[in-house]
Amino acid sequence: MTAKRLRIGIDVGGTNTDGVIIDPLRTSESDKGIIAWHKAPTTADPSHGIEDALRTMFEQSKVNPDEVASVTIGTTHFVNAVVERDARRLAKVAVIRLSGPFGKHAPPCIDWPDDLRELVLGHHAQVSGGLEVDGRTISDPDADELASQASQIRALAIPSVVLIGTFSPLSPHQEHAAAGILRPLLPASTTLTLSSTIAALGFLERENASILNAAILPFARRTIARFHVAVRNVLGSSGVQVFVTQNDGTVLRGAEAARCPIRTFSSGPTNSMRGAAVLVAEEMGTTGAKNGMAKKREPFMIADLGGTTTDVGLLQANGFPRQKAAYSEFAGVRMNFSCPDVRSIGLGGGSIVRVKKNVEALKVTVGPDSVGYRIQEEALVFGGKVPTATDYTVAGDEAVEIGERAKVAMIGANEVAAYKEEVKKMLERVIDTMKTSPDDIAVLLVGGGAVIAPDSLAGASRVLKPKFAGVANAIGAAMAGVSAVVDTVKSTDKRTTKEVLEEVSKEAIEKTVEAGAARETVKIAEMDTLPLPYIANKCRFIVRAAGEYDFSRVYDSSEMEHETLVNGEEDEKEPEKVHKEAPSKGKPTEDVQVDIATYKPKVINRVWYVSETDLAWISCGCYILGTGGGGSPYSHMLRLRSIIRSGAVVRVVNPDDLKDDDQVGCGGGAGSPTVGIEKLQGDEMMEAQLELYGLAKDKKATHMIALEIGGGNGLQGMILGASSNMNIPTVDGDWMGRAFPTKWQTTPVVFAERKTVFLPTTMCDGNGNVVFMTKATSDETVERVFRAGLSELGSHVGCAEGPVTGAETRRWAVEHTISLSWRIGRAVHAARQSNSIDTVAESIVAEVGGSGCAKVLFKGKIVGVERTLRKGHIWGEVIIDAADVNDAADGAREYDGRIRIPFKNENIAVFKQKEDGNDETLAIVPDLISVIDAQNGEAIGTPEYRYGLLVIVLGITASERWTGTERGVALGGPKAFGLDDLEYKPIGEFQKPRSVIDEYSVEE
Known part of the structure; x- marks a missing residue:
């Protein structure tokens, strides 16, 4: 019997289809075990290109098909269908949520581009079901409810269904039970996607991924079936296994990929990185490693240079690419499935080179625009008229034999030198941003454009350009585990x-x-x-x-081939069977950008009417003011946006305009952020308010105020105030001026004008359970009691606080913090719109009061994170090393050394390590310490800290409500967080935030 030892890898890219036949037992030899390789333009139907690649390679190698153990295919075909909004390939989807009362205010696809939502979402419903974080049942699935949904789905002729249950990744039994009820009630051809098989915790993001998966399922089944047929047409019935590569650098069997095609969406960069690992196994001291997976002793950087871009990623010591943070985005849809952390820059073989000469110096720019696939028509060495990176490389290196050297003879030596220096700096900067330590790291250059890269780079322990680098993607596919x-x-x-x-x-x-x-x-x-x-x-x-894959297992591919024989040409020849007509485009995929420089909020007669633009800015600012805590405002922003779109009015008023006898209510969420991302809000916030005012009928609120402006609670006052149940304005202020971990760390408690401020108070879980507290000895006691009850109520509740008077609000509130959030968010969005993100931190400082009030404390890269749980709070520390976070032209760093930031849910202090081993305190509570993403200006919460993130640390002087008295410093300062040996020293002098209402109000 012939031994099945050979593996075939084929990567179907947007431009080329690459293939290799490789012997994994010979990867340590000079030819890396590559028996044959192939590169050709990608065909319209990728299965044709796959079959051509297989035939060509077998003609080259003359190997026996019986020696082939596997054919592994990487493809961009499925993600392209989504990106291109291809109605022929995207099926309508019905979504059934097993979530009981939770999530009703954030329906499926709420955050999708309008045209894609219209194309895909055909029906959605919310039914009984769902679990708490500890596995307890919120409610059981109801067979009658599911039967009713099945009837509606049949009537709509929707071919794909998604089932998603709250906390189903922890226990998927409810999703399976619901699927068992639905299957006999739906047509046999209907596909069912269970969210627990697609992604992890994060309800909206997992749902988004599941919906896209369901939309692409019919097309994926036919496409992968064609892959099977293409392999059989060349290899015959040799028992070869057919795989498809997935996002993390490993494989799925063809049948599994047909069920979960979304796992293939970003496999292209991963294939290149994994193939690179095989090509340098000997150089990296990993000779003998099987599948390019085991025995990796050190991480190294992969730079994949193509015709237009260079993709850079880190291959970790475990042999897998470093993955992105919690969320990723495809085609405008936010998801949470695993995909590689890759950064791209506009540098490739076709990048256009421009030379600017002046008296002082010679300036050369490379890209980001490129001639791309037209390089053989437009580059100088091929007789074209556009100077490209390939032309300058040929002009400067006689060893490079591309095109006709004589056609670039006019390029001078000084221009070549300036060009090489610019390419070197571009690569050095992007590689440095992807490193997770300041130590030098080995860099591997692959891809067809690798010829333009230098042989040495600062920060690189060595630079490797291996043979066969041009087909690294196919090698990675062949050798995936x-x-x-x-x-x-x-x-x-x-x-x-x-x-x-x-x-x-x-x-x-x-x-x-x-x-x-x-x-x-x-x-x-x-x-x-x-x-x-x-x-x-x-x-x-x-x-x-x-x-490594167990090739002794045998799987039957006849089902996949049958799918092709039955439905194989449907998407190409009969698109109307997939969709009777393509939907209209609806609103643009991207929101229409406002001119930030001229935009004015709507403020009439000293009432601010919040728009969607205002909301986006406020939400961004709230998370920055959260100082690492408070939870992401994202889902709350979506809910408030829906309220605005439904016609409700969000009104904000200045606390200075409150009457003495106004009644200012307060409400907010309490609980674990992890629970909040999975168990979406129902009506618990409003229920807490209604229960409270049912108890205290004589004190109904005339206004709302946020408990804390930092994080998700920063939007709760506006959500409650704009609701149909209340319809009252929200005060431009809050009780913290930031986020703090406990309810007694509020400014009304600082003033101590009452024994207990927020009584009576209520706590509701949104599932029928209500807790009242009408008397207490202190606000700290209220905090302890409610925290103790949290775990019994699902670790996420809505709270309502007894109202205070307008006069008290004027004395106690941290003023104009909605305005401050708006200004911070405006600064971040303006930096993005003007492509000046490198100065976003300085713009934020200017908005919060200038350098006398706030400071950029540090810029660098996270190199260490520690977390532990103590008495219900996350305590930890993040360590940040200085780094060039903004791609400065000269690579200079504005800061040096290392800082550490301890946190208790929120950031507590910033300590810089001095040469003598002691710490210098750069900032400390109650001053605000915020960490923002240097690449986009967004806040990074303490749960999101991870190795390698490029960050900027901001310090903002706390309100005088905290710092004006010893009691305020005691409640919000270092001693409240166990830093008894440290004294509070302010960053600067507090500057009262400028009121949006005061600045923009007009009389009508």
């Missing part, structure tokens, strides 16, 4: 974190074996432990395991 991830929440009440981690690791190994890995090859590749705030003895565990 198998992986699986377990993302779960477990109790550490009776077991140590280490013991639970060992259990979860075993689950990950078993899941990897089930996915097709040989058990003896499976290893743990990554693990992370995240304690959950406000939840006793609960941690989120994320473990990834990986191994």
